Amino acid sequence: MTALTVPARPGQDDGRLRPVPWRRMAGVTWRQHRITLAGAVVLLGAVAVWLWISGSPLHHAYAAAVACRPASSPACQNLIGAFDVSATSNLMGNKDPGGVLLQLVPALIGAFVGAPVLARELETGTFRYAWTQGFGRWRWALGKLALLAVVLAAATSLLGTLVSWYFQPESGRLFEAAPFGDLFSLREVTFPAWTLAAFAVGALAGMLIRRVVPAIVATLAVYAGLAFATTGFLREHYLTPLATASYFTPGTSTAWIIGQWSAKDGKFAFAGNPPGSLVDRFCSSLPPEKAGGPNGFAQCLAQHGYTQWTSYQPASRFWAFQWIEAGWLLALSALLIAATIWLVRRRAA
C-alpha cells in the first residue's frame, strides 16, 4: 500500500479566527439525529392520526346536533343525546385511557430524544471526536440542543393544537366540560413546554450520568415526579382561588373546585362532608331518602347557621393557567439546558 494522496499544505492564516458559522450545525444535527427525529415524527404522527380519527365523529355529532331545527323536537333531542354520549365516553370523559397515554408523549421524547444526545457521546467516546473539532464544544452543545428543542417544540405545538381542536365541541353550546382536566398539559401552549422540559431533563441527565440507559430511566423518573407534583400540588396555586358562599356539585361545574368547607358565624367549621357527630346532633331526624348525599345534610345544617363555601379556579382562567405553566416550564428548561452546556464546557475528559 502506498500513501499517494496527501493533504494540501496547511494554511497559515492564523491571526484572528472567524468561528465556524452556527448554521452549519443544522446539517450536522440533522445527519446525526435524523433517525431519532424520524422516530419522534412517527410517534407524534400516530397520535395525531388517532386524535383525528376519534375526534372527527365527535365534531360531526356536534355539528349535527347544533344544526338541528327545531331544537326541541324529539329528533334533535336524540342527536344531542348521541353527542352527549360520545362526548362523555371519549378522552375528556375519563373513560378512555387516551388522556393518560398522551401524557407519556413528552416523557418518551425526553427519554429517547433528550437523554441520549450527550449520554451516547459520552458512553461511546465520540465526544472526544466532537469536542475537538473546530466548532468548539460548548457551541456544538448549544447549537445541537437548541435546534432539537425548536423542532420538538414546533411539532408538539401542532399536536397540541389538534388536542384543542378535539376539545372544541366540548366547550361549545351543548356541553361544557371543565377545561382543567387530564388534557390541561396537552394543549398547544403547555404541550411544547412539557416536551421541552422533558427534553432538557433528559439532556442534563445524560450529561451527568454519561450512560444512555440509566439516563433514560432517570429522565422518566424525574419527569414523572415533576408531572405528579405539578398536577397534584403546584397547579392549583398559580393564582389565588376564588371563594364563594355556595356549594358546587362536582361534575356539574366548569370550574376547577379546589376545596369545600363549611363555616358558622364567620368561622371555619369543617372541611368537606359534615362530621358524624354534627349530623347526629342536628340532622338525625332527616328522613333517609333526603339524607342521601352531602346536599341533604347541607340543607339541614344550613338551617342551623352553617354556610357552605367553595374555593375554585373559574374556567375563564384556563388560558392564564396555560401561560403560567408554560412560563415556568420554559424557564426551567432554559436553566437545565444552560446547566448542561456549562457542564459540557467544564467537564474533564
Next chain:
Amino acid sequence: MSIMETTGLGKRYRGTWALRDCTLEIPAGRVAALVGPNGAGKSTLLNLAVGLSEPSAGVVTVLGGRAAGSPAALDGIAFVAQDTPLYKNLSVADMIYLTRGLNRRFDQPYARARLDELGIPAKRKAGKLSGGQQAQLALTLALARRPRLLVLDEPVAMLDPVARHDFMATVLAAASADGVSVLLSSHVLTELERVADYLILLSQGQVRLAGEAADLLAAHGQASLEELAMAYLRETQAAEVTR
C-alpha cells in the same frame, strides 16, 4: 516555534496525580512519540493538549502559545482519540459531512481520494468497517482538516500488524509531505524507530526523558529508541519496586 509547551503541568483525578510537574517543549515539524507503560499518563497529557480536560496545575499551550482547547488551538489541531471513536451508525459520507461542517477548513477532494485509495466505500456505515479501516477513516478525517498538529492517542494499539504499518505510513506521508507536526502516544515500542524523531518517555505520571531521538541515542549510547526506552522503563520500574 514549539508545537506544544507545558510548564509544571499536572492533572489530578480524585486525589491521585495522573500527571505531575510536566515541563516540555516539543519543537514543530517533528513526529514526537510519547512512550510509557499503561497508566503512565500518556492519555492524560494528550487530553490536556487537545483541551478535553483542564489542568489541575501548571500551563499547557500549543501551536506557539495558544491556550489548549481555545478556538484558535482547536482550529489547528486534529485529534484521533484512542480506539478511534466514530459514529458507528453513520456512513462514511456522513462522517465526512460532519467533519466538514464542524471545521473552518476541510479538504474534501483529499478525503474522497484517500478513501478511494483505501477502498473504503462512502456508503458503508462506519461501524461496519474493519478496525484498520475505522482507524484509517478517523485519520483521513483528521488530516483533511489540514491541521498543523496531528495528535494520535494509541493509534495502532488495536490494529493488526498490516493495518498498523499502513496507518503509520499515512501518518508519515502527511508529516513529510506537508510538514504536519505529529504527537502520538504508544505503549507499543516496535516501529518506533521508523516513525519518531522526538521522544518523550513517561512513567508514573512523570517525564523521565525528552529530546531529539538522535541526541538521546548519542547521549545514552543505545543502538535504538526501543532499547533506550526499554532500559529507562526497566530502571524506573526497578526503582519503584525497591522503594
